[in-house]
Amino acid sequence: MTSADLPRRPRRPSWAGRNYSLLATAAVVTSLGSNGSLIAAAFAVLQAGGDGGDVGLVAASRTLPLVVFLLIGGAVADRLPRHRVMVAANALNCLSQAAFAALVLAGEPRLWQMAALTALGGTGQAFFGPAAEGMLMSSVEGEQAGRAFAVFRMATQGAALGGAALGGALVAAVGPGWVLATDAAAFAVAGALRCFLDVGHIPPRAPGGGLLADLRDGWREFTGRPWLWGVVVQFSVANAVVGAADAVYGPLVARDRLGGAGPWGLALAAFGAGTVAGALLMTRWKPRRLLLAGTFCVFPLALPSAALAVPVPVGVLYAVMFGTGATTQVFGVSWMTALHQEIPEDKLSRVSAYDWFGSVSLIPLAAALAGPAESAFGRTVALWGCSALVVLVTALVLLVPEVRTLARRPPPITASPPASADAERSVGGFG
Incomplete structure (x- = not known):
């Protein structure tokens, strides 16, 4: 048997490089966990004796710091290596969700505690979101960028659907505390994957005049x-x-x-x-x-x-x-x-x-x-x-x-050396 007879492993598309693959995998992992945790957080509030207004308060506790810190998060992500900002934000989300899970599993968490931990999660998202979007856009280039973004969104939306369905089932089966703990573990796994992102292709940032x-x-x-x-x-x-x-x-x-x-x-x-x-x-x-x-x-x-x-x-x-x-x-x-x-x-x-x-x-x-x-x-x-x-x-x-x-716009045409006659015949053979 020759090497030509051996089955070939399917190759990734040219636009799905190492960074893109790591980003997509990590995003799917966190999307699975986070969409289940949204359901778990609401039921944790209700199980603790809260009502619809309390559920809304805890949900708003995530949105407020997200709005407050978003612009700062974007400036930080353009000043520091983006993958480090993403990993730090994942660590904060992991710790806040783990603490939330521990409170729920221990019994009768207080409303202010759940709101405070949810606010920490929103703060992490404010720094993570701009860094992640900038990192994703810098991971692809050329005319296939649109296809890469489409596949990325398809994967994350599919994971969101699965995460919501799975999260609802797990809340009913094992309770919201364990679903929150699973989300914390998902942030830990995603953060570990993002540690391996390569930022060598990104030009060093010129010294600026400060955050403002x-x-x-x-x-x-x-x-x-x-x-x-x-x-x-x-x-x-x-x-x-x-x-x-x-x-x-x-x-x-x-x-x-x-x-x-x-x-x-x-x-x-x-x-x-x-x-x-x-x-x-x-x-x-x-x-x-x-x-x-x-x-x-x-x-x-x-x-x-x-x-x-x-x-x-x-x-x-x-x-x-x-x-x-x-x-x-x-x-x-x-x-x-x-x-x-x-x-x-x-x-x-x-x-x-x-x-x-x-x-x-x-x-x-x-x-x-x-x-x-x-x-x-x-x-x-x-x-x-x-x-x-x-x-x-x-x-x-x-x-x-x-x-x-x-x-x-079409991708820029890069000059390449002319191919030799033998090379042209070789390429033509696949015709």
Whole structure:
């Protein structure tokens, strides 16, 4: 038997290098754990005697430090080696979740303790998110960047679906404490994987004028690109109203008109399945006008609120949620590809931080106003208002010329030495 007869191991795609593979594997591990822990944290609060308001308080305890520290996290990630920032953030998340699990397993944790530990997790995420996004974008290059981002998002969204389903089952089987402990272990494994990231290809950062100077530099980069801040403003509103509809109105409509929590849970699962399908589509489709195609795919975000306002039968709601999840991923991959193409590598984390900040900053306010809006206008009107706001801000962002015209650029052509005649014949033999 010759070497040619031996079965060959499948090779990774050219764009799936070592860093990309490590990042994707670690992200899948943490996505599995974190999506289960969200369910576990809510049930831990309820088992400790809390009510719905207490669950909301603990959830808000994660969001507040995320908003407060995001911009600082982006500046730090562009100043220090990004993989070290990621590992440190994973360590903080691991310790906070392990302490949360220990309190729950020991019995009767106090509300302030759970809120404080959740806030530590949000702080870790504020530093991790911009560093991770910058690291991912620097791990791929060339015309295959969009496909790489699509595969990454498909893997993490699939893990999120599995993590939520598995987490719910484990909470029922063994209790929330053990699910939280599993999440802590997932952060430890992911942090260990990220220790092996290679940052040798990233040019050394030039000495700066301090943290405030870095933040100002990132702000200039952000505000100097109308397409960038326009889309971020658009999503600050869209994410806020969609989040309020999903978190507040969706469960209420499901309770009153759709048959309870089960159908609503399946509707959310359909949205998650749609995101996987959308990412799969983007492994093949490369729209030339990145932001134009992506922005048109934001309009369907108005449909779930409209479907709840009617409300449509549960089968139609599942189809709406699936389609919306798919189109959302078309935007997500197009957006990441545009950032990768247009933003200098040494500013990626700061720009990502401003992006994140805009995307999440209005969510707590919208959730807080959802109840008063329902009381003032009625639930149906409030839901139609959510849909209208999504359509309005998406239509407005299309007025920005760069959103309509920014196009995918071909990779730069690198000079290579001419091939010899023998080499040309050899290559032609595979013809």
